Amino acid sequence: MKNKNKQNSRKMWQWDMSFKQNVRQLTARIKQLQGDPHYIAMGMGAGIFVCSTPTFPFQTFLAIALAFILRGSKASAVIGSWIAAPGIPLFYLGSYKVGTFLLGSSVSIGLEPKSISDLLNMGLGVAGTMLTGGIIVGLVPGIAAYFITRKVFTTIRLT
Helix, strand or coil, X not given: CHHHXXXXXXXXXXXXXXXXXHHHHHHHHHHCCCCCHHHHHHHHHXXXXXXXXXXXXXXXXXXXXXXXXXXXXXXXXXXXXXXXXXXXHXXXXXXXXXXXXXXXXXXXXXXXXXXXXXXHHHXXXXXXXXXXXXXXXXXXXXXXXXXXXXXXXXXXXXX
């Protein structure tokens, strides 16, 4: 039984605990992140930025890669992508709207293709539109996450 509890304590979210207990545990883990506030904040911003783009199956990997490129904390990038995950439907809708506005075209998402090539073209058009919009939409929460995280960790480390 002890081994099971030890294994569960490493999980990000535990369903057998209350919401309040999970938030306390997550907060404690975030406080344990190593590095200066800029390093941690750069990773958090990268994770939240990547989560705003339409790259769902690869978000954690891309968040780690972007944190590596930006020389930020890989652990805080993973945490950032998990924190932002509940907002994915809103991010994707915003990405589509901003992408269609920027590209000046409206790509239909309706599923009425007449051939396989129509289906492929529609998929690439929607993906390109959402990726363009996602980069723009992701900048705002990513930059905000950087400054908020930096402020929080500067305050935590001073006390």
